[in-house]
Amino acid sequence: METLEVGAESRPWNDLARRVWREYSILVVFATIIAVCGIVAPRFLGFGNISAVLLNASIVGIIALGMTFVVIGGGIDLSSGPVLATAAAALVQLQRMTHPDGSAVVPLPVAILACVAVAVAFGFVNGMLITKALLPPFIVTLAVGIIARSLVMYFCRGATIMGNDFPQFLGNETLFRLPIPFVILVVLAVAFHVLLTRSKFGSYVFAVGGNENAARYSGIKVDRIRVVTYMLVGLCTAIAAIIEVSRMQAVAAATQGYLYEFEAITAVVVGGTSLSGGRGRIIGTVVGCIILGIVSNMMIMLNISPYLAGAVKGAVILFAVLLQRRER
């Protein structure tokens, strides 16, 4: 360690190169992937295709933004997929109730607020169980996810419930020729980036994930920070749920949000956030989920069996993590 310091001092260029690589390696990898894809399948770079990739990456991407906070804070949330389904079901159930004259029983803004409340409440429960009952995040969120999936199955009787003419623009239209879900992802990403890097809260999340004891001895309310990160991923999940309902006009109790939590965690990890906490970046997460979207898209482009998608994604994860390990 002491020698590293000396080395860095006397070789500013070397140091700079290493820092640029450490900070922006994900972007280099990203550009390479796009270039390779463009060469292998020129259709890939078509505007329509790129736009489809971005649209498909957006919903998981939004969850991944919140997940980044949880993971940096030293936690993990395995309940996001089922929570998305539950929040979406709450939204649709409330939205489709109509009076005999056809007017809504529950105004749309109230239904949306209820959807947010459901997802944030799940986050709160996760956070409280983890910090107050001192249970490991992995188990708590796994169990809460199972409960959430079961609840949504019960309330929907295992079926798919249809919305009543839910506004479609959120999920299906474009703004400045970009799909609106992607625009929402970008806006949220900017906000979360500022939150993570400029706010005190962001610094405390890093501190809690980096060294919980030191954070506690510095007076940081460790438990509260933790709970808030889980509520934040709940909020993101609710936003993703609203977009998904707008796109699909329906909620499938059994499959809505299936494996989203794993895709979100994958995006976070591919984006360079350390699963052991204390390290990570929002921009990495955004790039991470686009990379995953590109992988799925290329599978179709190159006519590879969809059954192999998992194999390719797994390889991408390993490659990304390997790359980050080498830098250290």
Next chain:
Amino acid sequence: MNEPATIDERALAPARAPTLRMQGIRKSFFGVEVLHGVDFSVDRGEVMGLCGENGAGKSTLMKILAGIHEQDAGTVEVKGTRVPAGANPREMQALGVSMIHQELNLLDELTVAQNIFLCREPRGRSGLIDFRRMNEAAAAQLEKLGEKIDPRRKVRELKIAQKQMVEIAKATSFDVGLLILDEPTAVLTGKETRILFDLIASLSARGISMVYISHRLKEIGDVCHRVTVLRDGHLVATRKVSEVTPHEIATLMVGREVKDTRAADFSGDPAAVVLEARGVSDGLLKDVSFQVRKGEILGFAGLVGAGRTEVMEILFGIRKPRTGTVLVDGAQVTVRNAMDAIRAGLGFVTEDRKDTGLVLCRDISENANYVRWQKTGGFFKGKRRTANASRRMIERLRIRCQGANQLVSSLSGGNQQKVALAKWLMAGAKVLILDEPTRGVDVGARQEIYDIIRELAAEGVGVVVVSSDLPEVLSVCQRVLVMHEGRITGELAASEMTEAKIMYCATDVRAGGEHGDA
């Protein structure tokens, strides 16, 4: 304490090849040379002290010896045979070189015997591990060290000194010729240290050579035959300890004269009490009461386990007292957590900065500002104010770094400690508690930290220094309270302090109990 084997004994066999001879060792990391051709040799049965500031190259040299690093140039000979370059730790162990790291490398969930015979467990005819034979062999190894630990106990259940014994048993269970001990007493109590020193003497008498790395220069004089001092990757001197004082060693390490100062008595207003504890008791502590005045440097001396850290943790809301009250500026305060203590004006530089002091994977600026941010309102950090405050603190504390954005993990021990201090200075603490403020800090930075402590006191901060290092207490504290087994057993002003008086209060000599130290 037993006298180690004397130097004369070994002088009788000068013709024998030394156990270890390293010649012209060079090593570079990332193009920067950190060892510039070091010669180092240890005779059979000799205890060689190795001193140097952090970054002087001690650990690099020892890691080359232990097979962790490979030298760029130079030769290593063990017992007269040349070690091939690039030998790994296992091969070095087979040659009889074992290293006992400061942070012990035992597997907590395995038994003592399993640790001693890790990867070379005796096997029965079936190919399965023969536990009975292994436990017997482990007991025999421990017996040789005069230690009675049940080899079937899990290492997790052992006290730290016992763990160290297990490490030594593991090392000596190989046919060890050279044992490297890296700051072995850093975690030991006085009594445990004496046991270790006796053990070192007996190993030495058995012909085992040792390299003894320590920042505690007095120990070097107690336990070593010779001492080698490194500075900036050069060998500065190798001397017989009988011909050099700890003070001279320190001077060799730093390359300049080190001042040995004595603190003066507190000269401020004795009525201006800033912090007071009244009748604090819990399972360990018994009716601890004391006062700290504005601008006073109050020491807490005593052996490890006497309850000093516990008192500080109660003041800081980390630990709950059974009874007792705490007053800040004469008003009683309720402290349920660290934030309450911080609000009352307390600061706490903890004993273990890696565990409770710093977030190593974050930069200097963040670490220094955590407490200040909580005291000031607002949602955002305030980029410019934070940067300016950090820069001023870096200048004031002379933190050697490339900038406020350097990660704390890449700083040396002394500079890390300054960052831990900066956190509380930024928050403007009225009372600053420092628990072992110079542990793992090299001699140069140590003086700077003492200067900072004195400056703070001069500015009116009440400073509490918990320290097991008596010379440190003597040179910094204006008054000292000595604890023994949860009680305050003595109070001495600077003018009446001597190491002997402090030790007298800190041990059972005065308390009259029969237990030495906890």
